[in-house]
Amino acid sequence: MPETTLVLLVAVIGSALLFDYINGFHDTANAIATCVSTRALSVRAAIIMAAGLNFVGAMISTKVASTIGKGIVDANNITQVVVLAGILGAIVWNLITWYYGLPSSSSHAIIGGLVGSVVAHAGFGALHWKGLQKIVTVLLVSPVVGAIFGFLFMVGMMWTFRNSAPYGLNKNFRKLQILSAAVMAFSHGTADAQKSMGVITMALVSYGTLATFEVPTWVKIGCAIAMALGTAAGGWRIIKTVGHDFVKLQPVHGFCVETASAGVILGAAAMGLPTSTTHVITSAILGVGLSKRMSAVNWGVAYRIVAAWVITIPASAFMSFMLYTVVTPFLGR
Incomplete structure (x- = not known):
């Protein structure tokens, strides 16, 4: 039995790092879609x-990790199988949405996954509803704040710059956009890698390796490396949807999008609040x-994006619920 539990812990850690890797290439577009579409880079x-900046950002803070690890359910009241099913449900959903761009x-996805597996294990009463x-x-x-900031910015x-020539303006902002994209990449690492850190630490507490919820240094480094490697693998399908198909952008637009998004994400991360970099930047x-005109937005793409937003939590929760139900006869509860 101890050997089985240890194997499950290793599987949870491996799955969480895989999720971080997939998160890296799935969400690469968040940081770089606009600067690629405007040809700044x-x-x-x-x-x-x-x-590189995803890695640096992931090492900065663990406040969001604590929110994820302790805000949904008490780590002492769940099992390795619960965490494993939650991660796998999120991975499956991420791969489906990546495939369709x-x-x-x-x-x-990770929040929905954890909710689904926890409910399958112990019912709705096990959830921390306030958190x-x-x-x-x-x-x-x-996302609403991101849209407002993007519009106002x-x-x-x-x-x-109302009296500036468009060509000269965009030429200068193409250089500034590299800086804003760098800040956005840093903020993505700060916000997103911490979700996996929270999940792994939750599993370590459940196993008994940790007495209290505190993210170990090796977990931070592992998650940072996994996300950086995933980002390096790219994610052109989603880059195309966000950077080319949604709204046609010039460098000045890209600079405003990235600056507004990074401000929202870093501000929330400083307070330990988990945001979706995907939602914030697409909303920005x-x-x-919209600051240009209503017709500047490809509303067909917008509807597809919103539909994916709406169904992500219930879809990943359902997948994790079913995965937990399928694996428990073989792995136990």
């Missing part, structure tokens, strides 16, 4: 920059597009 250069939220409500509220509100830029793109 080549795809190769943008991915290399994003991978939909920028769905990895944050929503879960806080997490879901932030995930729902942050773009309007402010248009007014400030929407806000910038």
